[in-house]
Amino acid sequence: MAINLNKICVFDFETDGIDTKVCAPVQLAAVMIDPRKLEIIDGSEFSIHIRPCEIDNIDYYTSHRDTIEFHAKVAGCSHDEIMNKWKNSIPLEKAWTSFADYCSNYHTNPARKTKYTAPIPAGHNIDDFDMKIVERLNEQFKIKTLFHCRDKIDTLTQSFIWFENQLEPAKYNFDAIREFLGKSKAGAHTALQDVKDCADFVIRLLNLHRKVATKVKWKS
């Protein structure tokens, strides 16, 4: 039976760089989608600010100037304020174990948590970016059953499949998708707002898939 009972965890990192091998997450947010009702589970929001490990290095500011500028622009504050905010955030290990605890609360079988009962990861461009960071952190902090071992939903791939022959959206980045979906840009690039918008997109896609799938004649 292919009917899914695993919860879907839409998550997003805000990081201090774009190299998944070395970048440090500075914010992590997630929401859970109920697979049967296809709605965001009430009270399932997760959001945490994370302290980059190397922030105490003297050259941290210079090496990460572009990213800090981007975050300052999004938050509407100065570079120093961003640096101070990051410095006072939760250490990575604590934040990551908190996230693991959060995910473990949403296994399909709380009595026997396995990699098959874990939530299914979802997000925009998670294949090429977020999941690589997840794998790195899981290895670093020895976490085994954070997400479902096989299934994942990348809205970037889904967007390509659905829109590859259309004029709109002009690009596949999430800002363009958000605009295409007619969503407000308010709060864009704060992790929690991004995941909520992305979760909304995932829900729309899944609803669409479910409706279409029953009408398609799959057999030859």
Place this chain on the structure above:
Amino acid sequence: MEKLRFDCGCEFEVIQQNPLKVKYIPKIVHTQLNCERTWKFIQSGQTKGMFQIESQLGKMLAKKLKPENIEHLSALVAIMRPGCVCKDTKVIVGNYTRKNGTKNLKKISIEKLYKNKHLYTNLLSVDEQTGQLVENKIKDVLYTGIKPVYKVKIRSIYRHDNNDFYDLRCTDDHKLLTIHGWKELKDIVVGERILVVKHHHTSKAVKSTKGKHYFKEIAFKHYQEHCVFCDWNKGSLDVNHLEGNRQTNNEPENLNYFCPNHHREYSENAISKAEVIEARQKFKLPQYENFIWGEYLGKEYVEDTDVYDIMMEGPHHNFIAGNTVVHNCMESFEDEKSITNHYIDRKNNIEPVKYYVPALEPILKSTYGCLIYQEQILAIAKQLAGFTLQEADELRRAVGKKKPELMAKCKKMFKEKAKAVGILTEEQADTIFDWIEKSQRYLFNKSHSISYAYTCYLTAYSKAHFPRAFMTSYLRYAKDKTATKKNDEIKELVNDSRSIGIVVKGPDVRRGNVHFKLFDKEIYFGLSNISGIGEKAAETIINNTKNMNFEKVTWPEFLVQVGQFTNSKAFENLIEAGAIDFLGISRNQMLLEYKQFCDLTEKEVTLLTGGLSGDHNSLEYYLEQLVKKPTGRAGISSEARRTKIKGLLDILKHPPHSTRDTSEWISGVEEAKLGVNISASRLDDNHSAKCANSSCVELSNGGHRDYVLLACVIKNIRENTIKRGPSEGRKMAFMKVEDETGIYENVVVFSDAWEANRSVLIEKNTVMLGGEIKRNKETESLIVQQVFQI
């Protein structure tokens, strides 16, 4: 002397009032056998905990039979004796052809079959007449408890056993198909042939038999290993070629077994070929395409474990387990109908009670014309055939030991003597003896059965009069079950308790009980009943809370006094199981705070303890105070630690996720930690569930509306294909659903509703079922018309 009186008329001497203690001696001489309350309890099918009839099968039969006296109960115990198959044993659910053309059998474990009843409707059986592999419909798969199981050793080839291939583990009362008919494992003698699946041998050892021993292999497959003249079967048994030798003719027709003496005689032409062919006939084994007659090599005790049995719909009352043909759990009697159904229907006046000859009436009257006890055979032999007591006992032994030779001798004697007595005609004597022969499969010793029935009645009597004490003690011993079954057993017992109105509450540290205990008419889980907390850890927690003032204690005080001295995993389990809910903080908040607390050093905990005032019920306040302490000997050890504590404080101030306990989360963790959800159900937070107008208990008790709306979680689905009528070939389903009040088993989804709602009707899904209650014979079912995802 004060007495406790029940509406059934039973009275007990009160020894102590609070808590209530009465004088009750659980012995049959002190017990009223006509207690209406007890019989009602048995008839209701709430047989959990009752000796011999607590299994699913017992529950079902007690409900159907509605026993009213010990005689009925004794008959129920006698006719309900299923043998069972160990959980790992594989049963054959189908066959398929591989790409290379080889045929293969699809096997799954019987435990998996039990858990996925809805996925499998058929099993492969053997047609006893033709030896063909046939598809047979499953009526039900039953869990029959924990019983001692034995590994059955079988070989199907000459001088090599194939223990890996024939992997049947079953109880010793399970029946296997031998060359002499169905026999219980304990009655099969070593060397006897039993029907097993044909194995295509590939191992080196087996290949070697194809050389010089090839003819021995052929002989083994076609004949029982006995000398055709003297039944010799103890070693030195020779395979004889009637004509030629091993190089010229190895056809089965050219082979037979001889003992050394007869072999010599045959070589010396003292025995003719025709004599051998004639004598050989009785040792010839029927040959089948898919089966072979394996040799029984003995049984070996393995362990006491979970066992299951399968009820087949017929006409073939068998299935294949561990590549061996085994009998299903219902016995067949004089016709297609089982003895159990005959007895139940006759007792309930559905089927007329008839006696083959009037002379049988006084003997079979107590069992409504059914032959159930061995004692009845003695009476038949004595009264209708004029057997002496010694002869009748010989017949009983023949029946009890199921010895074919002895039975043949008794049959001859029975016919002769019956003719002499003159009550029965020759034909009638034949038929009656046929009955006796057929019924030897299930006949039970009445004295044995009556004593079982008495014990069963005693347990039922205790449960009917003191259900709380009975269930508490039963729950207490559920821990002795295997780890996987413990939770199922607890769940079943809690649901059973709820169904008879007993309140079962989760663990509570204030009660200070290690095991299940009864307080104020309510059963409380003990701390050691929480998964992950052993008896020692539970005792440590109880010792640490012995002098605690539970009315005044705050969460931070509890953390300091108990949390720091308890294993972290055990303490988390304690929180998750709801044992410290009385502190008034959500379980998620406690978990979050406990995790931060664990990151504090011993010195920091001491500093924190110094500041405890009892006014604040959150760790946040105390961490704030701790951060303000100076650095140095009397304060925080370093600035790095201060930053760390600030981080912990930050998490408490801005928790990364909601710390509210949702009912879904609570029911999930309680099921994981306690085996059953106690304080919340998945449906509690569901607003749509509030539209329901009925509950599972209401439906089970017969109270319902015209149109039922039931909010429930689907526990089990069994899909069936309709075989007759306008919907032939379409699928329909039977479901078992549960809500916070209990379980309701009779939900039927007909093909239209099933096809329209297939994507919603999934196990573990929460749905609203809309439909009507319809009555069919004795059972009421909810016929689902609409399904809503909630």
